[in-house]
Amino acid sequence: MDVPHSDALLRELTAPQCEAVQHVDGPMLILAGPGSGKTRVVTHRIAYLLAQDIPDWQIAALTFTNKAADEMRLRLDKLAPGQKVWMGTFHRFCAQLLRRYASMVGLQENYSIYDTSDSKQAMKRAIEAAGVSTTHASPDQIANVISKAKNKLITPDVMEGQMLSPKETVAAKVYPVYQRQLLTANAVDFDDLLLHVANLLRHSPELRGELDQRFRYILVDEYQDTNLAQYAIVRALSIDHPNLSVTGDPDQSIYGWRGADLNNILDFEKDYPSVRTVRLEQNYRSTPNVLRVADQLIRHNRRRKQKNLFTDNDEGEPVILRWFENGYEEADSIADEIVAAISSGLARPSDFAIFCRMNSLTRSLEHALRGRGVPYQIVNGVEFYQRKEIKDVLAYLHLVNNPGHDVALTRVINTPTRGIGAKTVQRLQAFADSHNIPMLEAARRAEQIESLAKRSVTMVKKFVAIYDRIAARATAPLEDLMRCVVQESGYDKFLEKNSDEADDSSPLGNVDELISAAVDFDRRHPDDGSLEAFLEQVALVSDTDAFEENDQRVTLMTLHASKGLEFPRVFIVGVEDDLLPHKRSKEDDAQFEEERRLLFVGITRAKQWLQLSCCKRRMIRGDTRPVIASPFLNELPLEEMKRIESTVQRNYFDQEIDQSGGGDWDLPEIQINAEAQGEAQADVSFDFGANQDEDVFSSDDQARESSPAFDSVTAESAPPEAKTKSIPEIGALKTAADLMSGNRPPLTAYREGTTVRHYDYGEGTILAVSGLGPKRMARVQFADGEHNFRLAFAKLEVVG
DNA sequence: CCCCGCGGGTTTTTT
């Protein structure tokens, strides 16, 4: 490791930043406003600690997302190359501790991490076993109550003794059963990762002392979003060596609904009386225009610490507040504007981000962008790893890694169908429950289960044989193991039957992509017990981790996912009552204030330009309903903002009557008629699969290559009238699409051994290609190392 | 045991 020089680290830092960076021992609270260079301060401080000869293994930096940890690691590596400071999410930190001390909480080290849907399954089973009725508390509600309890470190026995609401009473009966079943399955849910570690530290003073000693310097990011369990963990690790430094901003606390406790940051100074508090109030990100809007808004919150945000940046453009007739118009207008800005050369797709309160609102935006050939990425909940075929294959792996994983067994025992029905599974489960053994064990003893038909016993035994053949390969490289799973289980035949070769997002293509992920993992982790590590990584990836920077795409995401990011130009849609603030968060002040913070977070992501919009009517669950503007809008400095109201008139059926366009908005009109638009969209979606989860879209040469209809699509999307009426617009559309694709050789031009050139990396050789259609990947060896590309979008020139 | 069609609930945000 290269130890940096202290002096060099302090150059180019402001006085408060320097103060924070030079703080070494004792607790510190960094109140960091949005865009105040927080990551810079944290990385510099770690480098500073290293410069004081503090060993890297004594430092741990905890973040909320892997993305944030990666970013931090990258930046720290520039200051102190080769350092081995522990960086990662709270959950990963706990997962690793728990691997080591599993036996102390009754687990084995190969324990599984249940994701939300796994634990939902497990919960249903526990409810059944506990024999409670779900008429007054749904499984979801019960799961919620239990999750909240875990976040507050309430164990089943403690819960039993408390005063409880009717729902909580039901949950309290399920809770111990659920926990016992998890232990039998050698599994934990997300909350358990924290809970087990917190309990471990509480009940074992020796271990606590040892770890406190080991992790002498702890840094916590986004401290305003920690819950009680997380609080307890860092507290326990900071008693003998209270060198705990936390960064956060009470105004950006947006995870209260998940157990985050704002008091953790508001009371930090009480918890650690010797604390040094540093305020970072200068903003380096946004224009004064944006900042004033944010500040005016957040002043309306009561539970906060007063901050004085300021910036030296240029005034910039006024923030825009815009009304639309409905969600479609909103989406179309935004998409048009993005196209106009891109085609005029003023901006790149990656300059834009669109935020919304709910994932479902991205639908119409997606549609509008897709129709115009604008590439975009959606950072949303329905991710790759949630897909059925992916979960199926992973479930086999889970079962190999942990034969006690009952959720996985239930999932795969009849996938693909092999004559083991629900009744049989139920009987296996009952047998397993009564003998307190995993279901796989019950399956092995199928002949002992009296209620099972002969035929079922045979089928179950057959499954066990399949499993054993797969499990025999447990220590093989992941790629081999995964191919073995797909073959032995018969899943490959099942996939072929259900997959459409042309459809890129087909199950087959997805499984292929999973296998390439495994190949990639094998390559990066040649030695460590890779199956377990792979499964852990998969379990702990978050939605926000999917966000890719430096990618020439517009970003669509929820306001929650936007935290920690920044974009030159930001649209926030649906700033409407009952949506933001959300209907269900208006019960109490705390929730209402959290909604306000959510908008604050969104606003402060914008660097140069910001538009808030709301609609007069919005389609909700199928039908269109009138909506009113968000009460938060009245809290903004409206007089200095640019307000635009759509003047488009609509008839009863929501059809446009008057085309006079939108107010003082001076965009070129890029509307093409509705019919043509519809057709173009239909055809385009045919090429790429009408899949909402598809994270990339572009009408590039890929489409040309695979679709003979491409030319007619172009013709149809630009009807003759439109062509003669508004040539520049059509030109603009084309330019926008071209920008995304460039002059790209056909995908078949990229093969193993092909020499290619990349703008940044220079010349290189293709080592391997994999995947299908827009997901086709190439691994390329450049002078400075290997890089992976999505061929459909990468700027790779074929040399020679 | 498997497949298909219907009806009801549902979406706020996610490690």
Add this chain to the structure above:
DNA sequence: ACCCGCGGGG
């Protein structure tokens, strides 16, 4: 609009 779970027919 969409997803999931349930019931009936094959």
